[in-house]
Amino acid sequence: MTDINNEQLIVVGTGIRATGQLTIETIAWIRAADKVLYITADPVAEEVIRSLNPDGAESLMDLYGSDKLRLDTYADIVERTMNYLRQGLRVCMAVYGHPGVLAMSTHEAVRKARAEGYTAKMLPAVSAADCLYADLGVDEFGGCISYEATDFLLNLRAIDPACHLILWQIGGVGVLTYETHHYPLVGLERLTQKLMAYYGPNHPVTLYEAPQFAGVDPIIGTGPLCQLPHSSPTPNATMYIPPLAKPQPDTQVQWELGMQTQVTA
Ligand SMILES: C[S@@+](CC[C@H](N)C(=O)[O-])C[C@H]1O[C@@H](n2cnc3c(N)ncnc32)[C@H](O)[C@@H]1O
Structure with missing residues (x-):
């Protein structure tokens, strides 16, 4: 001990x-x-x-x-x-x-x-992602990728559209300074274009804010990806994108192991 x-x-x-x-x-x-x-x-x-x-x-x-x-x-x-x-x-x-x-x-x-x-x-503690899993009903079993939004925008990061995707600091995407209220949303348009290459314009995306105070509901706003540049995510918002499709089965491994059934938790 x-x-x-x-x-x-x-x-x-x-x-x-x-x-x-x-x-x-x-x-x-x-x-x-x-x-x-x-x-x-x-x-x-x-x-x-x-x-x-x-x-x-x-x-x-x-x-x-x-x-x-x-x-x-x-x-x-x-x-x-x-x-x-x-x-x-x-x-x-x-x-x-x-x-x-x-x-x-x-x-x-x-x-x-x-x-x-x-x-x-x-010591570990409860993060915004933990609250998101609970409030949006997301199970990591399906796979979950998370990136800091500006890091994702500025680098060649991989996306698996069969996974859940979480983008942190979406309200400050493309900004490297600290702002107390709203960040200038310079990167949001470009980020949307980048994501649309994987998901298309109409895939739903959610801007999520976990409640900081007891008795308060989370703020959850969902709309088509193409509308993202018209939203105003706050510094506390985290973006969540659900999977677009099921994962491609690795038929060779499934055949080798005799496991053609769906894996469950
Ligand atoms: C510098 S990070 C800090 C993350 C924090 N250490 C955690 O464990 O959640 C700031 C980002 O966390 C997320 N975040 C912070 N508070 C949040 C809240 N109330 N709801 C949803 N996401 C939040 C947002 O993506 C925000 O831009």
Whole structure:
């Protein structure tokens, strides 16, 4: 069993809905830390963190800025975390969602802390994708590919139209800076063209936002792919595209193994 006193850096996630998705283990670490460096724009999550550790809680949101490259912000986050570790404090980084999902600074902080001889650990948490699976009824059994939207747009990434497809940060596609409300949607048109080469214009796509607060419904907007450039996905939106077709069977392997029936979970 892990001794809670051993870790010097612990990286946790508050889930998408901090009131219901904080694990008991995460709560214990937030309480036990000398410094809780948190990243959330959600006032409820902020209040929960501050009430768990009133003396040690410190927001990192001041490191974000309009027109500032997100990569520069991530470097600043790691540097501030390391400064507290070097002062001999036990540091808890608390970010919304899962701390390892599209969260460059948390992975880098763990790597850097270990490289400097500190003990560091990341705990799993509920991510936006976990909420999406539940709210949209998506089962990974059919295969699921997920990309960061700008990464998908700017690189030659593979798509399997027989899989579920999730595109993160669709509201900021084609933008490398941080914006507080809406991003300029420069890349949405080009992204749509790229996707239409696989799915055609009329395949349904869903813009999804998981609720951050108890008792609130998710925001789910579905329409044909060709209409995507006319939508306004927010920074919190994730895009989901259902499979277009069934996978092509590998008849050779099925024949070799005598397994011509449909595989089920
Ligand atoms: C920097 S990533 C952080 C992901 C986060 N670490 C997680 O585990 O979900 C930000 C992206 O997460 C997704 N996201 C964040 N909050 C969301 C929400 N409430 N509903 C749906 N997607 C969300 C969006 O794709 C957003 O652009």
